[in-house]
Structure formats: structure tokens, C-alpha cells
Amino acid sequence: MAGVIKAVRGTRDILPPETALWQHVEQACREIFHRYGFHEIRTPVFEDTQLFARGVGEETDIVSKEMFTWEDRPRAQSEKAQSLTLRPENTAGVVRAYIEHKLGETGKMQKLYYIGPQFRRERPQKGRYRQFYQIGAEVLGPTSAGSESPARDAEIIAMLAHLLREVGIKEWTLQLNSVGCAGDRVRYGQALREALAAVKDKMCADCRRRAETNPLRVLDCKVPEDQPIIESLPKISAYLDEPCREHFNEVKKILNHVGIRYEINERMVRGLDYYTRTTFEFTHGGLGAQSALLGGGRYDGLSEALGGPKAPGIGFALGLDRFVLALQAEETVGVPDLNPVVYVAPLGQGMNAEAAVIARDLRKKAIAAELGDETFRLKKSFEAAERAGARYILFVGENEVASGQFGLKDLKSGEQATVAREQIAAKLRG
């Protein structure tokens, strides 16, 4: 076939039966979020490019080289074209909406969650796509509403542990860190740079480069020979100011009390500029190199950076694509059964019409029924029922219609029954 059109690079179709797993995760999230007081927000898939430049950070990899950006057509000749971007993440959009609708004026703390596609122009890989799906939640509000409290950090993390258990993912690790406030990070970056100047020549090529461009990234290096050197570098914890240190201690104290296991990872560096204080990441072993299942942290200055009021916040995003991969790796997951309960088999000439009525009645009674096409061959009916994945087969033939008694067979146990028309639904439920 000439000129077949295929899904573009990094995008994919998610087909049944895998979509059942996606629904399973989405439903579990909605259910758990609701219990923790979160409500859904839906923001646009594209935004003004400036939102991400200012929110996520001009210098981040995401903004500097991974965004799908284009120029809109100018509304008038005198106007400049607006630069638009497919959202590479959703936190900036949520905070934009918070500011735009003056949600802070309610005085309440906002607890919002979202589910939707995000877009980054990266090289595709296992667990990484150009259109990928995130589920995330954000808590933000005026300081007076308590949004800055370490209790919120711990609550979010506890909710995630709860969620993972509910969904069926057991093999996870929680990494925790505090990156302090903006001032702390500048001082720490400076200290790192100075410390690296003395030792970077002994390190790998990547690290020598990072020492100049982004010293925090050196901490992420996995080269074995570099590990002793990295261990000897200054630690972020030594550069936190007193309020940040206090805040972090409180988060840890609550987590300990609630019984959530975590590892402090002072080398965990997150690539979005808006993070302050608490940052965390849940990882999973079954994901290959892209082991981060979900990640998040506090962003106390984001609202102000976007021209809004002071509105401390904390949130996370989980990668739905990776969640499903992890779920598949865990094996023990109960996938919802989407198969029809019964296959309605028209048997003999002119039975389609009769079968259609019976199938409709069953469906009205909330029974998932698959309707077959009339055939004379019993074997074909069985094969079709099997293929449809049905548990039962119901025969609709001349004899049945005449007598009002229908043959019903359990394909799993082989058990057979003759059932009056009105009793079919009840029998199938029982």
C-alpha cells in the first residue's frame, strides 16, 4: 500500500485490552483523590509560551529544547503573533488558572487534580513518549490557609503511598530531599562549583561538562569511579536556612509517624526550576532506565513568578504510561474483566430479529451481551462465543422461540440449563 499514514514519532495508540488497565489506574486515582479532598481541574492543552518560559524556567531542558512551539496567526495586522506551546507539564497551567480566576481570594486552600496528555519533544524510549499522559495533583492557596505547612507535604506523600497500594504497585521506593529556597540553591550551587573546580579533572567527561553548565547535575552521575568524589562534595542539607531546615524536619517527623518508609537522597535533583524545599520521587524497578514513576515537590514561589499573589503550593505528577508498565511488571494486578457475560446465538433461519430483542432486554437489565449473527452450525456459535470471550452462550432457535424456553450453557463449567425468557437475566446474575 502506498502512502500509508502512521502515528507520528513518539505518539502511539493505546488499544484494548490495555485501555482497561488505564481506566483502572484513572478510576483508582479519582477515587483516592476524592477521599483526600481533591477536585478535578481541566486546563487547555496549549498555552502562551511565556507561561512555561517563566514557570518552568527558561534554562531547563524542557523549555530550552523539548517544547512543541508555534506562532499563532496575528489577530490584526498591527499585532504581533502570539507564541503558543503544547503543555510539557500541567503545574504551570494549574497555577495560571488559580491566578486568573482569583482562587486565592476565596481564602480557601485549593486541592486540584488533573488527568491528561502532555507533550515533550524528546527521543522516544521505553516509558518515554512525545505525547505522554500525566495524572497530577496540586495544593495551593494563601499562606493563611495553611498551604505552606509541612503537613501538606506529608499528606500528599501519604496519599501517594495509599494510591500505589490501592492500584496494586508494591515494589516502589520513595526518595526524599529538600532543595531549600531560592537563596539556598544559589549558595549551594556556588559552593558546588567551587568544590568541583578542584576535582573535576578526575571525573568523567559528562561531569566535567556539567561542572560548568549545571553543577547540580553532577550529583546524578552514575559512573562508579566518580562516586567517591561525589560523596565528598558539599551537601545541600548544610546550605538550608533555618526555616527550610525546620520545615523539612517536620515533614520527616510526620512521615515517620504515619509509617511511610523513605530514603533521604541528597543527590536527587529535579529539572524544573520552580521546586523549593521538599522534593520527592517514587521509583520502580520494572521500568528500565526511566525508573521514575512519579515525582513532585513544593513550589512556594511559582505563583509570584507568574505575576500572581503569594500562594505556596506542593504537587506531583505521575506518568500514566510508566504506571501501566509498572503494573504489568507486577503481575499480581486484577484487571477489570471487560468481556461480555453472555453471547446471544441466533440459531437457524430468521432468528436474528428475535435474538436482537433478547439481547436488548438483557442489556437493559445491565447485562453485557454480545449479539451473534444467525447460523445453522452449532459449532460456529460456540466458536463465536469463545472468541467474544463470553462466559455463557444463549441459544435463540425456532424451538426456543416456540416454547419460550431457552438453552443456556456455561462455557466454563459446561453446565447447561433451560430457562424461561423472563428468567434469563436473573439466571445470569445468579
Place this chain on the structure above:
RNA sequence: GUGGGUAUAGUUCAGUGGCAGAACGCCAGACUGUGGCUCUGGAUGUCGUGGGUUCGACCCCCACUACCCACCCCA
């Protein structure tokens, strides 16, 4: 953006410089009222795309594209 690997039937994969293959699946029949067995027959396809070498290329060479793995980065 960089490196490595892969691309043959619906699927999983063999294969050889000279007629395109297996298994499973699919379709039909034996076989029109309780199957799942068996037997018989059938179709599987621009061998990823475009060039080149050659009498001849699915095979060798080049380019491209896509996918996979890893780096980078992130969810």
C-alpha cells in the same frame, strides 16, 4: 541532540546473490441443534522506504524513516 541494535504473513520468528518459508492465528469444507478433537483444502506478503552494485538483490553497499535499548533529561 548522541551512541548501539532491529525492520520478512495478522502474530512470533526462520531463511538464501537465482520460484518467499514454518508455527500459531485466519477462511472454507467434512459437519444444520450442545462445540472445544480430528482430517482436507485455501489466502497469507510491494521481504520498512528510496537509491546503488549486479545478468539477477529479501540478501551486498548508501541514504532515509520507524521501532527497541542506552546517554541526556524527565513522569
